[in-house]
Amino acid sequence: MEREEIKVFHEHLKRERLKRTTQRDLILDVFLNTEGHVSSEDLYSLVKARDPSVGFTTVYRTLKILKECGLARETEFHDGRMLYENDYKHTHHDHLICTQCGALIEFYNEQIERLQDEITRHYRFKPAHHSHRIFGICADCQKAEKAAEKARVSSR
């Protein structure tokens, strides 16, 4: 299963006349072993743990390549940092983002996707990708808020 992603990567390198290096192979391998969303720093420290000689710059540059060949998907969250997730043959989804605790909830809605197609067709716009994020307070944080409120009232 992960073989396939490695193949995609190597074919992309060949197609673009980029070189296959031990660093790039390592970074891909580490990336494929992550779950969910990782920042470039996260990835860097994971890579560093396996080979301390690898530089930050190389991680960045490799992430860019991973994006280009569709292996990584980049999403920006509420604090302005970018997070990456494995995107190869992963079902597309968008995000609810809790601005309090940073929680990420994935959602997918067939109808919204279809409506988007309609919209782009209407404007003769050739869509490449989209970013649909809903910011707010997650269920847990709402509960915590209510509990805090209660405590405040009873202590008066």
Added chain:
Amino acid sequence: MEREEIKVFHEHLKRERLKRTTQRDLILDVFLNTEGHVSSEDLYSLVKARDPSVGFTTVYRTLKILKECGLARETEFHDGRMLYENDYKHTHHDHLICTQCGALIEFYNEQIERLQDEITRHYRFKPAHHSHRIFGICADCQKAEKAAEKARVSSR
């Protein structure tokens, strides 16, 4: 009509125990006279034209206040810069963003809005705002691309 926005602003200042200053009044006034999307730099130079003594920092800080009281809406575009638009009693819309020329096409879709409500309700998520952006190539740039392609072929 713009009176109303000024009132909203002054009431927000009072409510938050912030002070009304000539700079803040000026920045709001300049902002209300812009059309469409402006960057903080744009706004800064417009403000500067009316009072060269105003600093960048103050424009930033005031934009933050304008966001807080719902007068300005901040959207991030493809190059990572933030653009601001007058959001007071303006009908909500989202954006198609041309990654080639930077063109912004506004769209609004009632059904998508409704589906979003359904989704947040399902996750008991309290939505504050959303950002729905579709990136791709606008009709004009597609035309230009095709024309360039044609020229390339015929010159062979």
Added chain:
DNA sequence: CTTAGTGCAAACCGTTTGCAAATGC
């Protein structure tokens, strides 16, 4: 007269770049 706001410069932070040395092809 007390508190908040201003403008400046410096700090910040994630990202990008210039470059000499190292590596892949």
Added chain:
DNA sequence: GCATTTGCAAACGGTTTGCACTAAG
């Protein structure tokens, strides 16, 4: 051998902050 990649350090660009000074309430 030639071109690309690497790691480092320095640059970048938009934003934020510390601070002495100024102005609002």
